[in-house]
Amino acid sequence: MSDYSDQFMAAVRAKNPAEPEFHQAVQEVVESVGLVLGKHPEYRKAKIMERIAEPERVIMFRVPWMDDQGETHVNRGFRIEMNSAIGPYKGGLRFHPSVNLGILKFLAFEQVFKNSLTTLPMGGGKGGTDFDPKGKSDDEVMRFCQSFMMELYRHIGPNTDVPAGDIGVGGREIGFLFGTYKKIRNEFTGVLTGKGLNWGGSLIRPEATGYGAVYFAAEMLATRGETLEGKTCLVSGSGNVAQYTVEKILDLGGKSVTLSDSGGYIYDPSGIDRDKLAYVMDLKNLRRGRIQEYAQKFSEATYTPVDPLSEENPLWNHKADCAFPSATQNEIRAKDAQNLLNNGVYVVSEGANMPTVPGGVDLFVQEGILYGPGKAANAGGVAVSGLEMSQNSMRYAWSREEVDKKLHGIMKSIHRACVEAAETYGSKGNYVNGANIAGFIKVADAMMDQGIFG
Numbered sequence: 001m002s003d004y005s006d007q008f009m010a011a012v013r014a015k016n017p018a019e020p021e022f023h024q025a026v027q028e029v030v031e032s033v034g035l036v037l038g039k040h041p042e043y044r045k046a047k048i049m050e051r052i053a054e055p056e057r058v059i060m061f062r063v064p065w066m067d068d069q070g071e072t073h074v075n076r077g078f079r080i081e082m083n084s085a086i087g088p089y090k091g092g093l094r095f096h097p098s099v100n101l102g103i104l105k106f107l108a109f110e111q112v113f114k115n116s117l118t119t120l121p122m123g124g125g126k127g128g129t130d131f132d133p134k135g136k137s138d139d140e141v142m143r144f145c146q147s148f149m150m151e152l153y154r155h156i157g158p159n160t161d162v163p164a165g166d167i168g169v170g171g172r173e174i175g176f177l178f179g180t181y182k183k184i185r186n187e188f189t190g191v192l193t194g195k196g197l198n199w200g201g202s203l204i205r206p207e208a209t210g211y212g213a214v215y216f217a218a219e220m221l222a223t224r225g226e227t228l229e230g231k232t233c234l235v236s237g238s239g240n241v242a243q244y245t246v247e248k249i250l251d252l253g254g255k256s257v258t259l260s261d262s263g264g265y266i267y268d269p270s271g272i273d274r275d276k277l278a279y280v281m282d283l284k285n286l287r288r289g290r291i292q293e294y295a296q297k298f299s300e301a302t303y304t305p306v307d308p309l310s311e312e313n314p315l316w317n318h319k320a321d322c323a324f325p326s327a328t329q330n331e332i333r334a335k336d337a338q339n340l341l342n343n344g345v346y347v348v349s350e351g352a353n354m355p356t357v358p359g360g361v362d363l364f365v366q367e368g369i370l371y372g373p374g375k376a377a378n379a380g381g382v383a384v385s386g387l388e389m390s391q392n393s394m395r396y397a398w399s400r401e402e403v404d405k406k407l408h409g410i411m412k413s414i415h416r417a418c419v420e421a422a423e424t425y426g427s428k429g430n431y432v433n434g435a436n437i438a439g440f441i442k443v444a445d446a447m448m449d450q451g452i453f454g
Contacts (some may be wrong), residue, residue: 004037004044005030013054019079019102019331022163022165025109027352028361032436035425037442047446051454052112052310057081061151063129065144072313077148079127079163083107083453088159089125090115092166095173099128105331107166109370109381110353112400113439113448114375117414118131120386125161127152133168134288145176153181157234165194167274170240170285171206193385194387197397204387204403205381210244211404212380212411213324213372217349218252219415220370220431226288229253230318232372233321234345236313237327238258238284238291241351241378246277258315260327261291264305265315268298319343326351334359341367350374365430376414376435383410 005027012026013271023227030049037044059079066072078101081089091111094104104126112124123259129148140435156163160394165174174194179190187198195201198394204211218228230312231254235242238259244284255271259280279297279424283289293301304314316323316336322343329352332340337360348364350356356364364371391397421441422434447454 002034003424004035004071004177008049009382011050014106016102020103021106021354022102022109025106026360028358028432029436030111032433033440035427035433036437036440042448043192043444044219046448050254050442051382051447053109054085055082055108056084056266058101058105059127059152059155061160062146062272063131063148063151063185065140065147065246067140075129075144077127077129077130077151079152079161080104080108080125081125081161082124082216083112084123085441085450086116087121087123090122090164091126092123092128092164092341093169093177094126094166095133095168095441096128097130097132099130100102100336100429103329104128107353107359110375110406112443113436114126114379115382115386116439116442117376117435118302118379118383118386118410119413120410121385122273122382122386122389123165123300126166127163128166128169133170133173134420138172141173141232142176143293145173146180149177149180150184152177153184155446156181156191158389161362162190162385162389164382167239170194171196190389193388195388200392201383202391202401202403205388206240207247208384208407209241209242209378209381210326211248212383212407213241213245213326213349213351213377214252215408216372216377216415217322217324217347217370219412220349220372224370228322231255231322231347232257233322233324234258234316234318234320235324235326235339236331236355237325237352238280239326241323242326242382243281245326245351246272246280247274249324250274253403254322256324257318257320259294260315260420262306263290263292264303265301265313266291266294266301267315267318268301270300279366289443306383312339317343320345322347322349324349325355327355328352328359329354332356332360334363337363341369346370348372349377351378353378358386361432366434368429369432373432373435375439376418376431378421380407380411381408384425389393406445439443
């Protein structure tokens with residue numbers, strides 16, 4: 001199937017120029033799905049892969065807003081509605097200066113397979129803007145969110161497209177967005193997830209992605225008769241995903257020794273305990289400070305600033321057992337991947353979306369380590385978003401214990417689906433192929449059932 005993959009990717013690159021992240025995401029899936037297309041020529045005849053790689057709809061719009069000094073700014077907003085074969089579009093909104101069409105298409109494409117793996121009825125989408133909420137006042141963020149929703153509301157709805165949060169979009173932003181939607185549409189409905197608990201949100205939603213990545217790592221370790229007890233873990237990022245990854249690692253007896261933000265990273269060899277984690281949550285969630293302050297607070301920790309000219313990130317060059325990349329795409333480069341292996345890491349569970357470059361993925365697969373790709377390992381976040389949608393539809397809220405139990409069950413199911421798909425198609429133990437194939441088959445079958453418009 002290599003000729004098909006080469007021809008397919010040549011067409012994708014020609015139709016989508018200057019979108020390297022999108023090309024990278026599609027390439028990985030096509031290489032895995034080649035194992036399926038050989039056994040199921042009906043998928044190839046129906047052009048299923050070609051249809052999945054083409055968004056059903058791309059929405060791009062301007063977002064004018066006014067800052068506290070009365071100056072007008074203009075940002076660009078997007079919503080990529082990628083695939084709705086198994087349910088309404090579902091995926092986050094990212095507010096970050098790096099946002100562009102190619103990055104959102106990669107995220108939306110990944111979301112299709114991730115949502116499929118959760119077993120919940122959700123299609124894939126993604127959206128966002130190049131607006132940077134960092135350093136803005138609450139009033140400025142509110143005015144931006146109101147302007148953003150003035151256009152987005154036309155394209156979303158509880159049975160059409162249900163956005164959530166992502167980088168730069170937390171409870172504050174979801175609140176402002178929901179309030180604007182409610183005002184415009186004159187209806188209180190489950191159109192966004194990640195809402196406040198007192199107005200339709202779900203328990204465990206902030207924790208879900210981090211918890212899920214750790215649950216997935218625990219399932220991988222269980223295949224070797226091991227647990228996270230006593231394991232030393234490297235965690236990147238310091239937002240929701242990283243914070244709750246550290247919390248669940250503590251719950252399961254492990255020790256996290258790193259966290260990071262765009263300025264640099266901290267290394268704390270004594271471990272980030274619950275008191276230190278509480279400090280990080282206050283620093284990042286309330287004071288919106290920088291991770292460098294951690295090293296000023298705790299003398300045993302060291303801080304290393306980012307070197308933009310370096311080809312490696314020293315965060316990934318410490319002795320450890322497990323790594324949980326939880327910051328952003330392509331943060332583990334090939335040199336970083338080799339450093340992880342050299343330092344004894346044999347479990348990688350991705351909390352971020354596509355955080356490892358293809359060369360790093362190849363190294364992990366070749367060495368046979370326990371490598372959980374993001375579309376499987378970090379699916380816990382969207383899984384609980386789906387549970388929030390269910391609770392909104394029923395006008396009912398489950399307890400924290402019920403939601404956590406359901407999340408744990410979903411992550412076990414995702415792990416099992418990956419293992420079984422990889423074995424069925426001749427690549428036992430390869431979670432990359434397993435995740436891509438298991439996610440693809442469910443979507444492909446739904447598209448076949450629905451005809452050419454599926």
